[in-house]
Amino acid sequence: MIVMKFGGTSVQDASAMREVAALARAAADRAPLIVLSATARTTDALFEAATRAEQGDLAGALELHAALLDRHRGIAQDLLPAGVPASLQAALDDLGRELDLLLRGVALLRELSPRSMDAIASLGERLSTRIFAAFAGAAWVDARTVLHTDAVFGCARPLPDLEARCAELLAPQLGPGRIVVTQGYIGATPQGLTTTLGRGGSDFSAALFGAALGAEDIQIWTDVEGVLTADPRIVTAAQPIAELGFAEAAELAAFGAKVLHPATIQPAVEKGIPVTVRHARRPQGRFTTITAEVRTGRPVTALAHRGPVSVLTVASARMLNQSGFLAKLFDVFARHKVSVDLISTAEVSVSLTVEGDAPLGPLVADLETFATVGIATGRAIVAVVGERLKHTAGITGLAFGALRDVNVEMISMGANEINLSIVVRQEDAKEAVKRLHGALIEGGLA
Numbered sequence: 001m002i003v004m005k006f007g008g009t010s011v012q013d014a015s016a017m018r019e020v021a022a023l024a025r026a027a028a029d030r031a032p033l034i035v036l037s038a039t040a041r042t043t044d045a046l047f048e049a050a051t052r053a054e055q056g057d058l059a060g061a062l063e064l065h066a067a068l069l070d071r072h073r074g075i076a077q078d079l080l081p082a083g084v085p086a087s088l089q090a091a092l093d094d095l096g097r098e099l100d101l102l103l104r105g106v107a108l109l110r111e112l113s114p115r116s117m118d119a120i121a122s123l124g125e126r127l128s129t130r131i132f133a134a135f136a137g138a139a140w141v142d143a144r145t146v147l148h149t150d151a152v153f154g155c156a157r158p159l160p161d162l163e164a165r166c167a168e169l170l171a172p173q174l175g176p177g178r179i180v181v182t183q184g185y186i187g188a189t190p191q192g193l194t195t196t197l198g199r200g201g202s203d204f205s206a207a208l209f210g211a212a213l214g215a216e217d218i219q220i221w222t223d224v225e226g227v228l229t230a231d232p233r234i235v236t237a238a239q240p241i242a243e244l245g246f247a248e249a250a251e252l253a254a255f256g257a258k259v260l261h262p263a264t265i266q267p268a269v270e271k272g273i274p275v276t277v278r279h280a281r282r283p284q285g286r287f288t289t290i291t292a293e294v295r296t297g298r299p300v301t302a303l304a305h306r307g308p309v310s311v312l313t314v315a316s317a318r319m320l321n322q323s324g325f326l327a328k329l330f331d332v333f334a335r336h337k338v339s340v341d342l343i344s345t346a347e348v349s350v351s352l353t354v355e356g357d358a359p360l361g362p363l364v365a366d367l368e369t370f371a372t373v374g375i376a377t378g379r380a381i382v383a384v385v386g387e388r389l390k391h392t393a394g395i396t397g398l399a400f401g402a403l404r405d406v407n408v409e410m411i412s413m414g415a416n417e418i419n420l421s422i423v424v425r426q427e428d429a430k431e432a433v434k435r436l437h438g439a440l441i442e443g444g445l446a
């Protein structure tokens with residue numbers, strides 16, 4: 001069997017859904033499990049409606065609700081011009097009522113917990129998959145019955161029984177000639193409370209289902225011809241990468257290549273299942289295959305960037321010749337549950353990057369009991385990724401030469417030595433990516 005995941009842009013309207021159905025039919029012999037995201041911008045709209053309800057603007061929230069339902073009914077009518085079947089009509093009505101109730105509840109209490117947010121966010125994928133199933137004649141599976149997760153709402157992780165649940169609930173429905181559709185991004189606790197895997201989590205769902213079912217291939221269908229050498233919105237000359245190693249893909253995803261969710265790779269790595277990234281509107285076009293073993297010999301594979309991040313510089317004269325300082329330092333970050341990305345050390349100071357929205361007040365207060373702390377906000381990480389980075393002399397010279405007057409505030413070589421990251425001001429990040437792409441990739445080095 002194979003897993004085919006389609007993102008929001010690939011199911012954004014009736015014509016896009018028709019293409020998805022055609023791709024699913026063309027792959028029917030391979031017993032496809034179709035994993036769908038919400039239609040483009042729907043999850044954002046659900047977050048917006050929930051926030052308005054929390055602020056007491058119920059009318060505004062319900063306006064968004066009406067627009068959302070109208071848009072989905074419009075897609076259903078366009079796909080099924082002979083008449084939307086009563087069962088789909090009833091399903092859409094039910095989902096509409098559920099969203100209405102949830103928004104009213106939030107508005108009444110003026111409280112939006114991560115648990116309520118997940119319940120609301122789940123409506124996007126439940127709407128898109130219902131419409132697709134009716135149009136494509138596919139079996140519809142509620143992912144929440146199969147993908148049981150912990151209760152960390154907004155960022156839930158699967159429970160270890162996924163393989164058994166897939167074998168019991170999904171595998172019997174899959175087979176050559178049949179199309180089965182389920183939702184990405186959502187799951188539920190064993191008690192039945194709806195959870196989500198975090199924004200962009202449909203890729204992760206696809207990898208989880210694929211790994212649990214022993215898929216031959218996990219296909220991520222999106223709106224670009226695979227993973228490109230840089231974000232195409234920044235670098236027009238970015239090119240699709242034919243083959244990518246698991247480690248490279250994981251680094252690129254973690255450092256901001258939006259095309260893949262950072263958690264996607266792990267389940268596939270564990271089972272050695274290839275992941276391909278393809279363009280839903282250009283199925284015959286180029287695509288990327290991500291596998292464990294890639295021996296292309298290229299020094300630099302791609303660039304990614306992420307921001308805003310903050311840089312904390314923690315200095316202490318006591319650090320000099322003292323063991324245990326770093327343990328003490330990281331203990332503070334662990335206690336405050338703030339995760340650290342890049343680290344760079346000097347004799348009496350350590351610089352670390354954290355997410356731009358990380359809560360820093362109490363953490364810094366704790367650090368200041370034994371060190372002085374400097375904070376620089378509004379920074380971005382630019383990562384140069386490549387399996388042969390460490391074996392190629394001259395890369396750093398070329399990179400820093402290309403950056404010229406772009407001020408580099410921190411440098412870090414990842415421990416796996418396939419990632420060279422720099423920190424720049426957020427407003428310089430795009431220029432840094434363009435220049436590095438020009439020098440390291442267009443320049444012929446790659």
Ligand SMILES: Nc1ncnc2c1ncn2[C@@H]1O[C@H](COP(=O)(O)OP(=O)(O)O)[C@@H](O)[C@H]1O
Nearest residue numbers: 007008009222223224227228230231257258259
């Ligand atoms: N290195 C990269 N390669 C390909 N796409 C990238 C890269 N970096 C950023 N992107 C952006 O990621 C987008 C696809 O991700 P996303 O919008 O989440 O897709 P989907 O809705 O299909 O899940 C592309 O349209 C592209 O603009």
Ligand SMILES: N[C@@H](CC(=O)OP(=O)(O)O)C(=O)O
Nearest residue numbers: 007008037043199200201202
């Ligand atoms: N719909 C969810 C999950 C997702 O993965 O979407 P997409 O595949 O369009 O990035 C979101 O917007 O976060």
